[in-house]
Amino acid sequence: MVLAAVPPSPVGAHQMLVFLLQLAVLLGTAFALGRLAARFRMPAVVGELAAGVLLGPSLLAPALPGLSGWLFPTDPGQIHLLDAVGQFGVLLLVGFTGMHIDLGLARKQGRAALWVASGGLLVPLGLGFGAGFLIPASMVGDGAARPTFALFLGVAVCVSAIPVIAKVLLEMNLLHRDIGQLVVTAAAVDDIVGWSLLAVVSGMATAGLTTGHVLLSVGSLVAVALIALLVGRPVVKRALALANRSTEPGVTVAVVVLLIVLCAAGTHALELEPILGAFLCGLLISAAGGVDREKLNPLRVFVMSVLAPIFFATAGLRMDLTALRRPEVLGGAFLVLVLAITGKFVGAYLGARMGRLSHWQGLALGAGLNARGVIGVIVAMVGLRVGVLTTATYTIVVLVAVVTSLMAPPTLRYAVRRIAVTSEEKDREKVFSG
Numbered sequence: 001m002v003l004a005a006v007p008p009s010p011v012g013a014h015q016m017l018v019f020l021l022q023l024a025v026l027l028g029t030a031f032a033l034g035r036l037a038a039r040f041r042m043p044a045v046v047g048e049l050a051a052g053v054l055l056g057p058s059l060l061a062p063a064l065p066g067l068s069g070w071l072f073p074t075d076p077g078q079i080h081l082l083d084a085v086g087q088f089g090v091l092l093l094v095g096f097t098g099m100h101i102d103l104g105l106a107r108k109q110g111r112a113a114l115w116v117a118s119g120g121l122l123v124p125l126g127l128g129f130g131a132g133f134l135i136p137a138s139m140v141g142d143g144a145a146r147p148t149f150a151l152f153l154g155v156a157v158c159v160s161a162i163p164v165i166a167k168v169l170l171e172m173n174l175l176h177r178d179i180g181q182l183v184v185t186a187a188a189v190d191d192i193v194g195w196s197l198l199a200v201v202s203g204m205a206t207a208g209l210t211t212g213h214v215l216l217s218v219g220s221l222v223a224v225a226l227i228a229l230l231v232g233r234p235v236v237k238r239a240l241a242l243a244n245r246s247t248e249p250g251v252t253v254a255v256v257v258l259l260i261v262l263c264a265a266g267t268h269a270l271e272l273e274p275i276l277g278a279f280l281c282g283l284l285i286s287a288a289g290g291v292d293r294e295k296l297n298p299l300r301v302f303v304m305s306v307l308a309p310i311f312f313a314t315a316g317l318r319m320d321l322t323a324l325r326r327p328e329v330l331g332g333a334f335l336v337l338v339l340a341i342t343g344k345f346v347g348a349y350l351g352a353r354m355g356r357l358s359h360w361q362g363l364a365l366g367a368g369l370n371a372r373g374v375i376g377v378i379v380a381m382v383g384l385r386v387g388v389l390t391t392a393t394y395t396i397v398v399l400v401a402v403v404t405s406l407m408a409p410p411t412l413r414y415a416v417r418r419i420a421v422t423s424e425e426k427d428r429e430k431v432f433s434g
Helices: 013-039 044-055 065-071 076-099 103-132 146-158 162-171 178-207 211-244 249-269 274-288 293-317 321-325 327-354 359-369 373-385 391-416 423-433
Strands: none
Touching: 013 044, 013 065, 013 076, 013 293, 044 293, 044 373, 044 391, 076 249, 076 274, 076 293, 076 373, 103 146, 103 178, 103 327, 103 359, 146 178, 146 327, 146 373, 146 391, 162 178, 162 359, 178 211, 178 274, 178 359, 178 373, 211 249, 211 274, 249 274, 249 293, 293 373, 321 327, 321 391, 327 359, 327 391, 359 391, 373 391
């Protein structure tokens, strides 16, 4: 059957009505609570997640089951419509995350950044992996092997959130300082490795934990890296050059979205996560340079103000805080949270000291890298989708992302106050402000 013979609107009238009302309610609530969170100097993602929590099984379902069942039915087709919007939004969001990474800066930071990134990645990864074997079997996803679950939990606690970190550093006027650049560079390295590990682990979860499947996932990752370097880089550079010939922002927006979606489709075709392709595309765009950032402002505003809040509100819908009443879930949440916070602080601090940085610089790096925010939520959603996480463990991972993001600003502010400002940093501040 050809596409022209397919009925133009397979979605029923009632299903479409519910879908539109879902979008309106989720976006309206997420926007309002996101602005409220920002007013209290918290990351907007906290309010956007809270919107889903309020409208989900934690509050609306037990309080008004009739309304909840009508507005958010368990019908898979209805859920998939909402998920499709959220997935498209998260691909663009991850693409923008990759664009914020300055690979040139990472090379300039050199030895110290590598030590910090290694410590901030390996220590929490190891602690999270160990915690995966301590959590009760009832909290492991159906059909997921325990080692796969443990490795996934390790990935979830080792990532850092560049969007949250960059926003905090900008608000605290720290991006021009050496410590701010070190935090961003170390977070970039951790995220590149983290996304790669996520792609491998999710591939293992869907294909099975065997030597052949592990080698296939690793081989696919190597193939993606080679294709990105040999094919992706020149294609992206050429596409951006063509886009820049036009003075219309719409051309650049369309080209960037096309590149992100194609890269996501490419990694998905290789049985890796689509978000890995979106992230790599963002890196290629950043490395290519020459893109007019002002032309992307309309897309950035739409993604951050519409698509991202819908995604995070949808993610909040899947959180069930009532599960914390169960002792094993509450104990698991406490264990993972403590290990996540401790692992990042200890790992980054030890890495800083190995890189010959001061005590307070080490603490500041640990504080900054602890924020998991957006990235932690995305990792949790992937884990739930591929069946590695249950609703309980999904709720735990998202809680870790929220709590660590809330902790980052005050702890970073406390440590940075004790780091002297150099003359070079003062000169750099004049450039930034001028």
